[in-house]
Amino acid sequence: MFRKEVLNFKTYDTMKGDHRIWLDKNESPFDLPPEFKDKMFDELKKVEFNRYPDISALPLREKLATHLGIDVSGIVVGNGSDQLIDCILDLFVGNQVVIHSPTFGMYSFYAKKKGLELVDIPLDEGYDLPCLDSYGDHVKVIFICSPNTPTGNVISRDRIVDVLEKGHPVVLDEAYIDYAHESNMGLVEEYENLIVLRTFSKAYGLAAMRVGYAVARPSVIRQLSKIVSPFIMNKISMKMAEMMLEQDELIREHAEYIKNERDKLISEFSEYAHPSETNFVMLDLDAYDYLLERGIVVRKLGGRLKGKIRITVGTVGENRDVTAALKDFLSAKGC
Ligand SMILES: *Cc1c(COP(=O)(O)O)cnc(C)c1O
Secondary structure, three states: OOHHHHHHHOOOOOOOOOOOOEEEOOOOOOOOOOOHHHHHHHHHHHHOOOOOOOOHHHHHHHHHHHHHOOOOHHHEOOOHHHHHHHOOOOOOOEEEEOOOOOOHHHHHHHHHOOOOEEOOOOOOOOOOOOOOOOOOOOOOEEEEEEEOOOOOOOOHHHHHHHHOOOOEEEEEEOOHHHHHOOOEEEEHHHOOOOEEEEEOOOOOOOHHOOOOOEEEOOHHHHHHHHHHOOOOOHHHHHHHHHHOOHHHHEEEEHHHHHHHHHHHHHHHHOEEEEEOOOEEEEOOOOHHHHHHHOEEEEEEEOOOHHHEEEEEEEOOOHHHHHHHHHHHHHOOOOO
């Protein structure tokens, strides 16, 4: 009765429990300022809960268009960028989904759910895109995450362009772009085969609200919009995302704080740290259990990254604690 894709599926789960410091999900450590929350709740009082939201999320898309300096016809919003990944896999012909591991887990999650063939062409030794002559004839879509998780580095623009030149549909996931030195969203103007994904879950601090969006040429967005479920976005999430777009100053301040803290962590552990343009750092230290015993949850990496951990940059206090714990770990090891 159940599809074999479902029977073989592994439940996606994350760490739970009563721990002191959570640095495992790349969330922002900043909740909204209380006075801003008050303002938001006042706005929410005006929402008519009995009425469906705008069917194409137009008010939010218009604010995004202004924010990004592009036309509203080039934007679609989704219930988290995760939902857009799901929809994009229904958009194109072909049966192969190309990923470049190690990378974000949701690309393979949705590909497997749909019973598609997953083709993994690993990143090179510097975790940059491999140079390929061809991707073959059956490619549905190629996923590129830049800055990449869990490694933290950006993918070089030249290599992204090389892939785009091959003509297959490409999804460029820019979830961490607010912590990076430059975006490649401008390539959308040149390449009709490019879809850029963004989210409110990281630098915008709205992980709880589930809002993401895709930017592409209007000809692509027109098709993608057709298959994003109508009314998928709820009014409250959309209203909060709209209000956050007016908080540019605050978002920039928070991102600066995180980048500064990230660079402190990297220089503290320079022998073990991988370069990062994100709000996390990958360290070549097998310290997951050691940190957990001290109430600090980080991400344990596996496969090719076995023995490494990924630490989300937190508040100054949290970073001070994790730094002290890691120094103890190193001295216990005799380093
Ligand atoms: C966190 C993250 C997302 C965000 O997904 P949402 O569904 O918008 O919360 C997307 N891509 C990557 C690479 C991420 O790390």
